[in-house]
Amino acid sequence: PALAAPAFTLSSSSETRTVNTAATGFTISSTGGAIASFAISATPAGMSFSTSTGALTGTPTTVASATAYTITATNASGSTTQTFTLTVSAAIVYNVGDTGPGGGKIFYKATTPFACGPTRSETCTYLEAAPSGWNTGSDPTKAWAVAAYTGADVSGVGNDAAAYNNALGVGLGYENSLAIVTQNGAGTTYAAGAARAYTGGSQTDWFLPSKEELAELYSQKATVGGFVAGYYWSSSVYGADVAWYQNFGSGYRIYNFKGDAYYVRPVRAF
Numbered sequence: 001p002a003l004a005a006p007a008f009t010l011s012s013s014s015e016t017r018t019v020n021t022a023a024t025g026f027t028i029s030s031t032g033g034a035i036a037s038f039a040i041s042a043t044p045a046g047m048s049f050s051t052s053t054g055a056l057t058g059t060p061t062t063v064a065s066a067t068a069y070t071i072t073a074t075n076a077s078g079s080t081t082q083t084f085t086l087t088v089s090a091a092i093v094y095n096v097g098d099t100g101p102g103g104g105k106i107f108y109k110a111t112t113p114f115a116c117g118p119t120r121s122e123t124c125t126y127l128e129a130a131p132s133g134w135n136t137g138s139d140p141t142k143a144w145a146v147a148a149y150t151g152a153d154v155s156g157v158g159n160d161a162a163a164y165n166n167a168l169g170v171g172l173g174y175e176n177s178l179a180i181v182t183q184n185g186a187g188t189t190y191a192a193g194a195a196r197a198y199t200g201g202s203q204t205d206w207f208l209p210s211k212e213e214l215a216e217l218y219s220q221k222a223t224v225g226g227f228v229a230g231y232y233w234s235s236s237v238y239g240a241d242v243a244w245y246q247n248f249g250s251g252y253r254i255y256n257f258k259g260d261a262y263y264v265r266p267v268r269a270f
Helices: 175-183 191-199 211-219
Strands: 007-010 014-018 028-030 039-041 047-049 055-060 063-077 078-089 105-116 122-129 139-144 231-239 242-247 254-259 262-263 268-270
Touching: 007 078, 028 063, 063 105, 105 211, 105 268, 122 211, 139 191, 175 191, 175 231, 175 268, 191 231, 211 242, 211 254, 231 254
Parallel strands: 014 078, 231 262
Antiparallel strands: 007 028, 039 063, 047 055, 063 078, 105 122, 122 268, 139 262, 231 242, 242 254
């Protein structure tokens, strides 16, 4: 039998991305004859197109208004096309004190992007604190860990206090918080769990700040607002049964037992 003409659909017909942010692109589902090759009318700056799979991948590096790209699938019996529209918007520049994407206040702006994200494989420039009232009231007090793990080490969170300095400590909180939640399980009865459960501004990457992120937050406590002059937990540990905290009245910071109930304020990096 003759080869059927190609036919295909795209998983998405459009996408909007901030410049220098990785694009999602699309997947292709063939609904006709086997496709021999793909072509695209143009490739956005910074991205790559596969003529064998039709995949458009990469990070757009140039700001552009909505631009339609034609994807063509071809085999011996003919060709067919689909259109994908990509919009690349300019990056928003924030300053300390501005309202961030999550509805909180920007409290840290790096001069050089820092490693961040779940595995610290991403780069971020800003730290944003959840707004006062994020918990529908004053900041809650929580133990650092659930009772079963107040004396247990956490895999994936460093114990060496010397490792937590301004060069390395900013950007650690998300990775730390995920490790803590992995150990302690779902729930909001402990500090990192409560921070990770917060979804203000439709953001799902809130976390308990590291020791150094917490110090930066303390330095801007008046700008962010709503803090209690008491002890706030960080996600940094000093030993199996103790973790770092900071007094938001005096600024003093030290470590204490994980079973103690101290205040919690989520932050996020982007």
